[in-house]
Amino acid sequence: MKIKSLLAKPFASYIHSKIRKGMHTALADQDAILKELLKVGKNTEFGKDHQFGNINSYREYTQGVPIRDYEAFKPYINKVKEGRHNVLWKGKPIYFAKTSGTTSGVKYIPITNESIPNHINTARNALLCYMAETGNTAFADGKLIFLSGSPELERIGGIPTGRLSGIVNHHVPKYLRSNQLPSYETNCIEDWETKLDKIVEETINQDMTLISGIPPWVQMYFDRLQEKSGKRIKDLFPQFSVLVHGGVNFEPYRAKLFESIGQKIDAIETFPASEGFFAFQDTQTEEGLLLNTNSGIFFEFIPAGEIFNDNPTRLSLHDVKVGENYALIINNNAGLWSYNLGDTVKFVSTDPYRLVVTGRTKHFISAFGEHVIGEEVEHSLLKAAERNNVRITEFTVAPFIQQGEGKSYHEWFVEFENKPDNLEAFAQQVNENLRQKNIYYDDLIRGNILQPLKISVVRKNGFIDYMKSIGKLGGQNKVPRLSNDRAIANALQNWIES
Incomplete structure (x- = not known):
């Protein structure tokens, strides 16, 4: 056993135990997060506009802060882009995550010093829970690939701005840098097909053990590897044992991906977005993704059929039920307040709180x-x-x-x-x-x-x-x-x- 996989074992056990304890304190943790968000937020422009200083309960919060989508947030975002401080959150964001909206064009989502750990640590925790449950730590010693956007950043209002996956690339721990592929230069290539050919060139002869990305683009990667080598993925990468995926439902792609690999391997599903990392698969044996209830995000839920109503029913985690379709609303420590994410979810368990992503409110x-x-x-x-x-x-x-x-x-x-x-x-x-x-x-x-x-x-x-x-x-x-x-x-x- 090599040093990285050896050191991963006790750390994985520690984090896994901590997450399991958090399953039993989810409601209290959510209440505490809302209280802390309001405490910090009351000194911001948004908090003063919505009288956060007078809000003492979730009920009062729902009465004072309406649901907003990105378009309604734009006036505040524009002030941040102009260089203003203390608009949505204290100080200024450390990044803007740039993402394409279906109705808003390009969106600029703030990421702060307080919110960046949610993105980094949740990805780590998904892998550590898998290690603790299965005992498979060997993949930490091989080569890991994250099919992602360019890590090159521009500046908007003095704030580094780029794709979330590119931003996160800058925060990959040093101990994983030597394992990570493709190279920084290849990751910076904008044209996907040119980039894909270069990724294949850099990885085809490597000891790939973990591959991560959105399923259709992982499939394209596998197709190119097979075209170039004439081999199935398991023959190219005999130690490949973990597939990490998110962004779309895995089921339509599962059969073809495993056929390309040549065998079934373990898969870990995640639910990340520019606005936060909301949930992850914490076990290989139960359905659904564990909601991230203690990571700087306070969650609200609206029955999906009411999302376009003027005064929809708003629920905290206390009130959700298994099997009902909800629009997901978030409040976070990057300054998004009652923000309509556009995703719909359904709980498959409330002990612990596990859910599946069911679609988009606009799709x-x-x-x-x-x-x-x-x-x-x-x-x-x-x-x-x-x-x-x-x-x-x-x-x-x-x-x-x-x-x-x-x-x-x-x-x-x-x-x-x-x-x-x-x-x-x-x-x-x-x-x-x-x-x-x-x-x-x-x-x-x-x-x-x-x-x-x-x-x-x-x-x-x-x-x-x-x-x-x-x-x-x-x-x-x-x-x-x-x-x-x-x-x-x-x-x-x-x-x-x-």
């Missing part, structure tokens, strides 16, 4: 009142795929609103690894699965208002070519599962099989 179809969400389309497609031994590469769904004669329907754009023998029968199965999952969709089909869904087959690498065409290939970018309009659907027409 749904309700052109006809059905309000179909990401979790439902993923379930419906994957259930049919499993039944027919079909593997899915990528997919997205949009409404088709019939302007002339005939009925409207949902159009599914699917890129298959291997197509079903009978596409029409496969579409019928997906349709029935969705009817069972969503009663409103079932009512529309039953009432003869909608006709059953239709599948348009996207040619091989069609989604990659589409993402390339809009300048969003690689990095943290992902294809929305659902759209309530035809923008993506119309663009994909260039890659539909004839």
Whole structure:
């Protein structure tokens, strides 16, 4: 056993024990975090505007601080960008995480001295919990790759600014630097395909033990490795034992990723964003991700169906229930207050608090009142795929609103690894699965208002070519599962099989 894996054992045991204790103090920890956030925040411009000094309970907080998305935060963010101090949090942020918004264009998310440990330590804790549970520490001695954005930073209002993954790259502990790939120079390459070729060149002959990234881009990495070597990943990297992933639901990619590897290996799911690292898979034996209840973030939850209401029901962790779909709202020590993240979650356990990510509040179809969400389309497609031994590469769904004669329907754009023998029968199965999952969709089909869904087959690498065409290939970018309009659907027409 080498020195890094040897030293990791006691540290992993210590952190794992600490996290398990925290499972039993989650509610008290959340109450304490809100109190501390308000204590610091009352001296900021935002805190004075919202009279934080007079708030003594969560109920009073909900009455005084409305839910906001990034657009509503922009006036405060702009003041920070102008160099003002004590606007959303004490002092100035140490970074802006630059991210693409679906409606806001580029977003600048503040990261402070107080909030950066949440991003760094949570990633570490996910690996340490895995080590403590499985006893697998050997991967710490091999080469580790994190498929991420460029670590090069620009300055906005004097504040270093860049992609979150690039910012985090600057905080990789020194003891892991010698293990980390690709090189800094390669990570700085902006063009994804050029970067990917260079990553393959740097890693193909290395002892890779851990690979981390968003599943579709990890799959692209595996595809390039196989094209160049003619070998499966397990033959290239015999010691590869841990896959860390996040950003999208893993299930649509699981079968193809493991097929590329040549065997099933352990996977660790994470739930990070520029606004915070919210949850992580703390065990290989239970469903869901452990909510990060003691890391500078106070969580709120809104029943997903109410998120666009003027006065939605707001719940703290005290009041959540298993099985209900909630919009996730955060308050953190970077100065985001009742911030609508745009993600929806569902608790699978409240002892401890574990959840699954179910979709995006803005990614749904309700052109006809059905309000179909990401979790439902993923379930419906994957259930049919499993039944027919079909593997899915990528997919997205949009409404088709019939302007002339005939009925409207949902159009599914699917890129298959291997197509079903009978596409029409496969579409019928997906349709029935969705009817069972969503009663409103079932009512529309039953009432003869909608006709059953239709599948348009996207040619091989069609989604990659589409993402390339809009300048969003690689990095943290992902294809929305659902759209309530035809923008993506119309663009994909260039890659539909004839």
